[in-house]
Amino acid sequence: MVASLRSHRRSRYFAAMKIAVCIKRVPDMELRFSIASDRKTLDSSGLKYEMGDFDGYALEVGLQLTEKQGPGEVVIYSLGPDGVQETLRKGLAMGAARAVQLKAEEVPFDGLAIAQALATALRDGGYDLILFGRMATDTAHGSVGPMTAELLGLPCVTAISHLEIANQRGTARRDLEGASETVEFPLPAVLTIDEGIARPRLASLKGIMAAKKKPLEVKPAQLGKVSLTVEAMELPPERPPGRIIGEGAEAVPELLRLLQSEAKVL
Amino acid sequence: MANFLAFAESRGGKLRKVAFEAVTAARQAADASGQSEVHALVIGPPGISAQAGALGKHGADVVVAVEHPKLERYNPEVFVATMAERLKGSSYRGGFFAASAQGRDLAPRVAARLGVSLASDVTGFELQGDAAVVRHPAYTGKVNVTLRLAGSPALISLRPGFVTPAEQPRAGRVEMLQPAMDPAAARVTVTELAQRSTTKLDLGEAPVIVSGGRGLRAAENFKLVEDLAAALGNAAVGATRAVTDDGWRPPTDQIGQTGRLVSPDLYIAVGISGAIQHLAGMRTAKTIVAINKDKDAPIFKVADYGIVGDLFEIVPRLTEEIRRIRGSQ
Ligand SMILES: Cc1cc2nc3c(=O)[nH]c(=O)nc-3n(C[C@H](O)[C@H](O)[C@H](O)COP(=O)(O)OP(=O)(O)OC[C@H]3O[C@@H](n4cnc5c(N)ncnc54)[C@H](O)[C@@H]3O)c2cc1C
Ligand SMILES: Nc1ncnc2c1ncn2[C@@H]1O[C@H](COP(=O)(O)O)[C@@H](O)[C@H]1O
Numbered sequence: 001m002v003a004s005l006r007s008h009r010r011s012r013y014f015a016a017m018k019i020a021v022c023i024k025r026v027p028d029m030e031l032r033f034s035i036a037s038d039r040k041t042l043d044s045s046g047l048k049y050e051m052g053d054f055d056g057y058a059l060e061v062g063l064q065l066t067e068k069q070g071p072g073e074v075v076i077y078s079l080g081p082d083g084v085q086e087t088l089r090k091g092l093a094m095g096a097a098r099a100v101q102l103k104a105e106e107v108p109f110d111g112l113a114i115a116q117a118l119a120t121a122l123r124d125g126g127y128d129l130i131l132f133g134r135m136a137t138d139t140a141h142g143s144v145g146p147m148t149a150e151l152l153g154l155p156c157v158t159a160i161s162h163l164e165i166a167n168q169r170g171t172a173r174r175d176l177e178g179a180s181e182t183v184e185f186p187l188p189a190v191l192t193i194d195e196g197i198a199r200p201r202l203a204s205l206k207g208i209m210a211a212k213k214k215p216l217e218v219k220p221a222q223l224g225k226v227s228l229t230v231e232a233m234e235l236p237p238e239r240p241p242g243r244i245i246g247e248g249a250e251a252v253p254e255l256l257r258l259l260q261s262e263a264k265v266l
Numbered sequence: 267m268a269n270f271l272a273f274a275e276s277r278g279g280k281l282r283k284v285a286f287e288a289v290t291a292a293r294q295a296a297d298a299s300g301q302s303e304v305h306a307l308v309i310g311p312p313g314i315s316a317q318a319g320a321l322g323k324h325g326a327d328v329v330v331a332v333e334h335p336k337l338e339r340y341n342p343e344v345f346v347a348t349m350a351e352r353l354k355g356s357s358y359r360g361g362f363f364a365a366s367a368q369g370r371d372l373a374p375r376v377a378a379r380l381g382v383s384l385a386s387d388v389t390g391f392e393l394q395g396d397a398a399v400v401r402h403p404a405y406t407g408k409v410n411v412t413l414r415l416a417g418s419p420a421l422i423s424l425r426p427g428f429v430t431p432a433e434q435p436r437a438g439r440v441e442m443l444q445p446a447m448d449p450a451a452a453r454v455t456v457t458e459l460a461q462r463s464t465t466k467l468d469l470g471e472a473p474v475i476v477s478g479g480r481g482l483r484a485a486e487n488f489k490l491v492e493d494l495a496a497a498l499g500n501a502a503v504g505a506t507r508a509v510t511d512d513g514w515r516p517p518t519d520q521i522g523q524t525g526r527l528v529s530p531d532l533y534i535a536v537g538i539s540g541a542i543q544h545l546a547g548m549r550t551a552k553t554i555v556a557i558n559k560d561k562d563a564p565i566f567k568v569a570d571y572g573i574v575g576d577l578f579e580i581v582p583r584l585t586e587e588i589r590r591i592r593g594s595q
Contacts, residue, residue: 139404
């Protein structure tokens with residue numbers, strides 16, 4: 001349990017919390033990417049996929065809240081092709097109760113189109129909290145969470161690094177440039193989770209076995225109209241190869257000379 | 267001729283630098299599309315309209331000022347409602363935000379409220395007829411994506427630091443506007459704003475970053491990094507996740523894939539191995555210096571200037587030499 005995440009029972013009665021977590025399947029960022037011949041997509045050969053970093057944090061927050069709060073349920077959602085089922089199974093192995101795939105052969109780059117599909121699927125779910133990652137590591141938009149909140153008309157706090165839930169209300173902290181805000185909100189609400197709040201657990205062997213039997217529902221994604229489209233993808237120019245200029249403190253004068261006369265940054 | 271609206275971000279009644287970046291971008295868009303006007307929207311406590319002069323200087327023809335005693339701090343619901351209503355009511359061609367913490371909270375919701383898409387964290391843009399074509403670094407900075415955003419208004423959030431604020435004086439005529447909802451009716455409230463330090467440079471704005479990793483061995487040894495930053499004068503201090511995890515530095519100092527993304531002129535990596543998740547946050551720095559005792563550390567693959575050796579000897583020497591240079595300038 002991470003200290004920054006706390007919850008209190010609402011009363012002597014267990015209050016079952018129902019939490020949805022939206023998880024995106026993204027390429028493993030440690031691999032070397034190349035661009036496909038259409039110049040618009042990643043070359044998929046050799047790509048591996050995983051759960052988005054922040055989505056893992058969001059799932060962990062959801063799991064910890066239901067564990068603390070007594071009986072509760074975490075339901076995970078992922079929009080995409082059948083490949084997302086593997087990511088959802090991983091979430092089930094970590095402890096989610098059930099999963100929903102919103103099936104779409106292609107995942108658009110347009111955050112609003114995705115948010116519309118998620119909002120449609122989540123609307124009547126009766127969730128106390130709907131959790132998102134601060135941003136997906138592939139698109140790096142950080143917009144699907146707050147867009148979904150808006151479409152659902154729910155209170156929303158983004159990029160939180162601290163959370164407390166008590167009596168159907170929440171208090172969160174979000175970090176700004178050089179400052180932080182404390183934010184209070186009523187439930188139900190939408191939150192997007194930043195680094196620092198909870199590191200995702202590893203699935204246990206027992207969890208992995210149990211996950212195989214947990215329900216995974218497949219529904220068609222009702223994507224909104226797509227008006228943000230990829231025109232081109234490029235790899236950024238490579239940095240020039242690194243250069244070791246010397247060893248130990250004796251190399252400092254040479255470093256300063258290079259910073260002054262070559263790089264011109266001093 | 268359809269106009270452009272820029273959201274002018276403020277904190278504590280003062281405009282932030284990103285406000286001028288948004289206004290400058292809107293000015294560029296307006297000039298490129300003919301006779302359009304730039305309107306800047308500023309929301310804050312009574313007196314915020316006094317900022318109009320500075321916004322006019324950066325190219326705002328009109329400053330739309332929303333003042334309310336309950337708007338001293340950010341109020342997401344009021345800001346979203348007010349920005350969305352203004353964009354809708356006056357049929358703007360485009361709206362610009364900063365992709366700052368506040369802008370990233372605000373812009374997607376305004377977009378969803380209007381039912382239009384958003385181009386986030388943009389490092390370059392061009393209007394092409396009914397569309398906008400934008401550049402956006404994605405996949406942890408490993409891929410540059412060019413996107414076409416169709417429809418009006420074209421909503422764009424700009425990566426901080428990528429537009430250089432420029433002075434292009436316009437009238438900056440003030441137009442007062444009521445908030446589109448009663449701040450007291452907002453469900454979400456910011457109850458406290460804690461400023462960490464008013465003197466320290468933010469990682470996103472500092473031209474130089476000195477960053478420390480686990481090689482420093484203990485929290486107190488960060489003094490070496492602090493001293494070097496202080497000697498440089500224009501530097502902020504960053505860290506790796508190994509270090510923020512151990513509590514040697516606050517989580518907000520973390521640079522990388524799940525921390526801050528920075529592009530300073532000079533990045534000095536001290537006792538940092540150069541894990542791919544760290545590189546994701548600083549690879550776009552103009553010049554990278556690395557100090558590490560392991561000549562095979564991956565950081566040396568990206569460092570323009572690497573020194574192999576013990577940081578506890580090298581860093582104090584570097585600090586001393588820089589003090590000498592700075593002193594003689
Ligand atoms: C999902 C995920 C997200 C992550 N996000 C981030 C992120 O955003 N940012 C981030 O930084 N990391 C991130 N990480 C962690 C990352 O993988 C590395 O573990 C981390 O960056 C290592 O930090 P480090 O370089 O300080 O430590 P180490 O890898 O332990 O490196 C320490 C270095 O110090 C050198 N050293 C030791 N003593 C001395 C000395 N006396 N003089 C000189 N050099 C010395 C060593 O040679 C070594 O290279 C993430 C990991 C995961 C899985
Ligand atoms: N295809 C998807 N399926 C499920 N959740 C998603 C999907 N895309 C985005 N999300 C969620 O929205 C967050 C922000 O995504 P983005 O706005 O693309 O950065 C992610 O961290 C996920 O929580």
